[in-house]
């Protein structure tokens with residue numbers, strides 16, 4: 001859709017989250033403009049991995065193939081403590097079409113997203129900075145300044161701030177960014193080609209632990225490795241980036257390879273960063289919405305900063321489109337804040353208790369050296385860590401948008417619908433994700449009774465939003481365990497999370513649910 005001078009949505013910031021949101025809204029037929037004060041896509045490495053759930057979202061938006069072609073697919077991580085290999089993690093067992101983490105530099109992620117957006121007819125408007133906001137009940141006016149210092153004002157229905165942690169829009173909307181600085185933790189990063197004892201591989205990563213330091217080393221596209229260290233921070237006043245020699249010494253120390261050499265690769269990425277744990281008081285205030293680092297920020301422990309922003313954009317896009325198109329009530333946008341704030345809090349708590357990546361003192365490391373080999377030798381433990389990293393378990397169970405009655409399977413309202421095999425109404429074998437789509441809600445019925453199915457069509461057909469109806473039968477024991485007994489129904493949201501679980505014998509709770517959030521025909 002071409003840029004219109006008065007778009008339905010103005011996105012401020014063309015980082016990964018702004019670009020992702022622009023793609024989704026454009027696919028959902030909203031007119032979008034996306035501006036950024038930078039001259040072009042940044043050349044900063046920053047986030048280096050796309051986890052499974054982000055890949056599923058990119059696939060749903062039709063842009064994953066570019067990433068699969070370009071990125072390195074991670075198959076395993078070898079883990080070392082004090083120079084001794086104590087175990088490893090393998091990837092590929094999670095039930096998704098995208099089980100392997102993708103290693104890709106953030107600027108490449110942004111480049112591929114910007115290309116995908118351009119293919120949909122929307123170009124990023126570079127060198128435009130948002131400097132003023134006037135928001136009211138029906139929309140907002142944003143003042144922009146270009147590189148020549150000229151100003152223009154854009155009227156829009158909605159403004160979405162995807163500006164990173166320092167946000168002019170969040171400040172103008174007077175939304176507090178609550179939290180505090182993370183103390184005694186610094187992140188040191190370099191992109192470099194190592195000469196070391198390990199074989200060259202694009203699919204195996206390394207994780208090294210030493211007293212007061214943890215370091216990840218992953219092969220990146222472009223014949224480079226990303227070395228990312230979390231270290232204690234005895235000199236918080238030192239702001240300068242580390243030198244190549246310092247990073248070489250650090251990598252040599254954690255790998256116990258004194259002869260190791262590092263050669264910088266392009267773009268040069270030598271970074272020292274400290275972080276804050278912060279969450280905005282709300283992510284939606286009238287016509288102003290916040291996504292990504294503007295809404296939440298933390299240290300990149302676990303590599304979930306950008307991934308959470310991408311999932312947030314994915315969560316917001318269909319809700320905003322439904323409200324703007326008059327298909328949903330504005331309370332749907334409140335659920336975006338509730339769900340993403342809860343996810344952000346979960347991640348900050350997980351980061352604080354992440355003993356693997358938080359730098360550990362000598363005595364704790366000795367304990368880990370003793371017990372981690374035992375834990376990592378157990379497949380269920382390795383699978384659990386893999387699942388946690390994938391973000392596939394990120395749920396919205398406590399959301400007002402999650403209702404359930406007598407659910408008998410392990411699946412809860414708010415969970416991502418699993419990609420389990422089912423037999424659908426036409427007798428075909430399908431993975432569940434083939435039935436759901438960002439373009440509609442999906443009502444899945446565990447019944448073959450045609451009268452009951454007819455009633456489902458009648459209930460779903462009362463609303464402006466498209467609700468597709470499909471019957472399913474589990475194909476194997478795992479899908480049976482997750483979907484519970486016969487006679488249940490699952491209403492799946494456009495983003496693939498379960499909104500409602502109930503009985504096919506009574507549609508009144510479902511209609512009450514839909515009446516709460518959606519608009520009738």
Ligand SMILES: Cc1cc2nc3c(=O)[nH]c(=O)nc-3n(C[C@H](O)[C@H](O)[C@H](O)COP(=O)(O)OP(=O)(O)OC[C@H]3O[C@@H](n4cnc5c(N)ncnc54)[C@H](O)[C@@H]3O)c2cc1C
Pocket residue numbers: 012013014015016017018035036037038046047048049106128129130131162163164165166167168169228271272273291292293294300303304305306307309
């Ligand atoms: C040193 C460092 C290392 C990191 N490492 C990792 C990692 O390993 N893994 C991970 O997951 N995450 C990591 N992160 C976090 C990750 O980079 C962020 O979570 C991610 O960039 C957030 O994306 P975003 O689109 O919300 O914001 P950003 O990427 O910050 O993009 C914001 C965009 O908005 C533009 N902008 C800002 N203000 C305005 C304005 N007023 N008008 C117009 N344009 C504006 C900026 O130019 C920018 O392009 C790291 C961050 C840093 C700083």
